[in-house]
Amino acid sequence: MIEFISALLEHSFLQTALLAGLLASIGCGVIGTFVVVKRIAFMAGGIAHSVLGGMGAALYCGIDPLLGALLAAIIAALLIGAVRLQWKAQEDTLIGALWAIGMAIGILFIAKTPGYATDLMSFLFGNILLVPPHELWLMASLDIGLLLIVALYYRQFLAITFDEEFARLRGVPVAFFYLLLLCLVAVTVVLLIQVVGLILVIALLTLPAAIAGHYVRGLASMMLIATLLGSVFTTLGLGLSYQADLPAGPIMILCAGCVYIISAIMRHLFVRYRAHRYAIGK
Template structure:
């Protein structure tokens, strides 16, 4: 039954999409977890919903709108937080709610029946398009190349930003570039797990990897492997039982995390 699924073009696309998503997720997810940018990433992801709604309203590809809104949100949150010194959590919450509201507002302005945006909220990897696949390939190339060639800079930026700045490492550039990569990663994950579940796939594989190693490079590699296992397994399960793919992937990931953490004694101080 599993091999028969590859006879269908949509399943083959979904299979490769799950691998591409896991690669970019494992790398950027590790950076997000280590830099403690989980909440900000959630805010960026939910703000992207406004871009999806705008794309539907103006008739262009919603993924492009999501990417633009994600970048605007990331850069704006960073700049406002630095200059105004406001509470970052409050700022993220504002962008989070405004982005979701704008998405609903733009769709409500459309004539006729509104489009079904469920796949963008909860993901549906079985409906991934050729355009989304191309975006995934580009995102993977950008992320992998930038992290590999600037690995030592990223390492310094993550573990001691002030010292890195003293050494002359362009930390401001790295920060903005990181936000762009987060935006790209979120766009990649929209069709896989959706806006609502994106944070789980960004954080659970790195969290599991951290149970086994604290080395940054090994964490990234292990996160990618774990992500591939979860996304591919979730894809097959969702196909076999005709259930939601995004939710299946996340539930499988979360259950695995708690089981592994329990076995390793990281829960309940065993």
Template sequence: MTEFLSALVSQPFLQMSLLAGLLASLGCGVIGTFVVVKRITFLAGGIAHSVLAGMGAAVYFGFDPLLGALIAAIVSALLIGWIRLNWKTQEDTLIGAIWAMGMAVGLLFIAQTPGYTSSLTSYLFGNILLVPEQDVWFMGILDLVLLLIVGLFYRQFLAVIFDEEFARLRGVPVSFFYLLLLCLIAVTVVLLIHVVGLILVIALLTLPAAIAGHYVHSLGWMMLIATVLGSSFTIGGLAISYSPDLPAGPTIILLAGSAYVISAIFSHYRLKRRARQSLSMPS
């Protein structure tokens, strides 16, 4: 830990990595809470894995993979949202097909790219230590967009997440805000790609919010705690992986996963103890 802290003071690339992790944690704390409460992890997974098509196309045609990822993520979010709203009986199968086809298209583009480097591998598995400055600026802009939209339409999102039918009765355009929520998930996926990679993105999107949900039931508090937890896992994963030269992305996820397991066990026994205490109380 001491070695990591001294390197953090003197190494600009490590400072940039830490900033990227904190920016990604902000997005994952806010949007991950929506994903966990709405129980749409599978939909988020479909969006995340279809992003590879955009990244592969970007590499093949020679433009920024993150821009390709953002375009593919938003297109797949709208497509998955339309399927969910109109094809509910075949929803899982169709989303699974989009998930698989997105990855297949991406792999085909990558295979046809002459002499592609390991840079794409860093997007797949994450390499937070190699985040360039322009990508950090890009992540900051995406965070501002996320916070602005959530702040403007917080009540509408709240209504759509907890009770779609009631929201319709109140005149809320449910389909529009549902699709907008999926687009925000798409943006968050792109934010997290550099930190843990495309393969592990869903874990960091959902685990901090799931842990927060064990202890608080207010959506605002869940977002705040999930953001703090995501930041802690990112900083902790960076610190743990630095000295032994381990991959930072998997280390961050192992830390988050371990914290979730411990939290789930503690929460389970806490609820059981409360139940026993309520039964033993005299009427």
């Protein structure tokens, strides 16, 4: 890691990559907590993979693929949210269909785009080293927007996350805030595809929050710990990938996955130990 730190001080592209990872970790920690607690990872996956259609269309039209991704993600979030609210019995099938349709549209646009779509491939598989400096401003703006909305409507999001029926009885417009939450998930997906790509985005969205959930129960505490863990995983993954000359995205996910498995095992053993002590005490 000493070699990586030395290179970080010398090369601006590594500094940009590090900042991109830290900015992505903010959305990952805050919105990923809602995804884990509300158990909507499959919906988040549907939104993430539908994004490919928007990126392909944007690249075909000569527009920034990230803007196409943002538009497609929000449209997919609203469609998936409407499916869940109106046709809950067929929820899984319809979300899977939207997932597949989005991927198919993206592949068709890739096929019709002249030349080899290297930028689009980096979004699909992730390449944090190719994040241009001007994209950091967009990522920072999206993070600020996420934090402002969550701060303004924290109590409403808290209510619909834990008990939608109770929230409805208290007069909270559940449908509106549910769709808004899915739109925030869509924005976070766009943040994360810059770092790990569409293929791995759900892992980075859920694993830090899931690890935090092993140790704390408060939503705000989970957000803070998940954000810190996301920062650690992206920074560590970037450093290890630089040392080993390997893709950064998969290394980040491997770091997060290994920590999650170790944490889950330790928590399981601790729960069994407490149960055993309680049984002895009785």
